[in-house]
Amino acid sequence: MKTSKRTGLKAVLAATAAMLLATPAFADKAKPVIGFTVYDMSSFIAWGKQGAEAITKANNGTLLWQSAHNDVNAQISQIQQFINQKVDVIIIAAVNSATLGPQIEQATKAGIPVIATNLTISGPEAAKLVSYVGPNDIGAGEQEAQAVVDALKGKGNVVVMQGPVGQSGAIDRTKGIQNILAKNPNIKLIAMQPANWERTQAYKLMQDWLSRYGGQIDGLISENDDMAIGAIQALKEKGLAGKMPVAGVDAIKDGLRAIRSGDMIETNLQNGALELGMAVQVAVDHVQGKPVPKEAMLQMPGITKVDVDKFYDQLFDHSDKFIEGLPELIKRNMASGQYANE
Numbered sequence: 010m011k012t013s014k015r016t017g018l019k020a021v022l023a024a025t026a027a028m029l030l031a032t033p034a035f036a037d038k039a040k041p042v043i044g045f046t047v048y049d050m051s052s053f054i055a056w057g058k059q060g061a062e063a064i065t066k067a068n069n070g071t072l073l074w075q076s077a078h079n080d081v082n083a084q085i086s087q088i089q090q091f092i093n094q095k096v097d098v099i100i101i102a103a104v105n106s107a108t109l110g111p112q113i114e115q116a117t118k119a120g121i122p123v124i125a126t127n128l129t130i131s132g133p134e135a136a137k138l139v140s141y142v143g144p145n146d147i148g149a150g151e152q153e154a155q156a157v158v159d160a161l162k163g164k165g166n167v168v169v170m171q172g173p174v175g176q177s178g179a180i181d182r183t184k185g186i187q188n189i190l191a192k193n194p195n196i197k198l199i200a201m202q203p204a205n206w207e208r209t210q211a212y213k214l215m216q217d218w219l220s221r222y223g224g225q226i227d228g229l230i231s232e233n234d235d236m237a238i239g240a241i242q243a244l245k246e247k248g249l250a251g252k253m254p255v256a257g258v259d260a261i262k263d264g265l266r267a268i269r270s271g272d273m274i275e276t277n278l279q280n281g282a283l284e285l286g287m288a289v290q291v292a293v294d295h296v297q298g299k300p301v302p303k304e305a306m307l308q309m310p311g312i313t314k315v316d317v318d319k320f321y322d323q324l325f326d327h328s329d330k331f332i333e334g335l336p337e338l339i340k341r342n343m344a345s346g347q348y349a350n351e
Contacts, residue, residue, distance in 0.1 A: 158193050290339050
């Protein structure tokens with residue numbers, strides 16, 4: 010009889026423990042739990058994750074990180090998982106800027122604040138966001154397009170590689186590029202197509218364009234560096250790398266190396282560690298009842314061969330030192346409103 014009671018008690022305790030593990034409740038705001046879902050693990054996001062981890066650690070928090078691998082349904086499931094876990098705050102770098110309304114609504118009703126980063130959220134649900142932390146993508150598109158236009162002296166044929174359809178980064182960078190092309194009628198756009206931020210897709214797309222248009226292409230405007238690097242590989246195979254201007258966005262390590270070698274003429278610094286780290290700090294501050302900006306817009310500085318070594322040294326030769334100083338840098342930037350200050 011005693012054995013039976015003990016067995017029953019053990020079963021109840023085990024069931025209770027399992028239930029608690031299945032649906033944790035995080036109540037210690039001094040040690041916030043942050044659910045962070047990103048569209049994919051691109052080079053930019055991988056660097057951004059280091060920043061997010063550093064800021065989480067500096068705030069004694071816990072980071073629950075998920076990548077949707079460019080699958081909208083996977084991201085929806087990840088957000089639902091965060092809601093079920095009752096995290097303190099959710100940060101989203103969206104696969105698609107227009108598809109997460111119901112999930113944002115559900116999180117808000119559950120008392121879980123939501124922050125968007127890197128890519129904006131469109132539609133009425135955007136008003137429910139605590140904050141947006143991200144880049145001026147229209148400005149970046151304008152800067153990279155102008156660099157190619159200047160290199161071609163205002164005359165020639167260009168192709169444009171876009172990010173994923175429906176993502177605000179691609180939409181806004183395309184707007185910026187079109188703004189510049191509209192002011193330069195002697196620059197002809199002969200092809201524009203998504204390569205979804207990916208090197209392999211960009212490599213194949215550039216191969217196709219080179220086969221289709223032959224020597225008609227005078228310049229490439231790529232909406233991120235990863236696609237530019239993929240396209241440059243296709244150009245190398247034809248002996249064309251460095252012979253036509255290529256510009257990108259993000260200033261990832263390989264992008265800066267391509268500028269050093271002359272394969273690219275310009276990129277625009279979107280510092281992933283700074284940006285995603287700042288999103289985490291905004292999330293923590295909000296959870297702890299501190300005021301946060303409704304929008305923290307980061308202006309991207311253009312980088313050319315003139316100043317590439319300075320940025321490469323800061324971001325990659327001494328990246329550990331940069332990450333170490335990131336918590337204080339972000340606090341200073343948030344206090345001054347100069348969010349992209351390096």
